[in-house]
Amino acid sequence: MPELVARKASGSEHGAIVEATSFDEDLGRIEFLLQEAHATSPLPPEAPNAAEVDEFLVRMRKERFANEPTGPAA
Secondary structure (H helix, E strand, C coil), rough: CCCHHHHHHHHHCCCCCCCCCCHHHHHHHHHHHHHHHHHHHCCCCCCCHHHHHHHHHHHHHHHCCCCCCCCCCC
């Protein structure tokens, strides 16, 4: 993983990866850690206030973009 971060930081992240074996090993380990974290998470499966969060986001977006043009530039 540090190699990928270094590649991104150097600006060459669009190049081909010649040897992907170490990345495949990292991916398996990361997937395992994510599954373990999900299984032991104290968070509920669904947010109890999802509707309120949606309303908040819509309101913030409307306020943010209220004065921006919506059509193609003339």
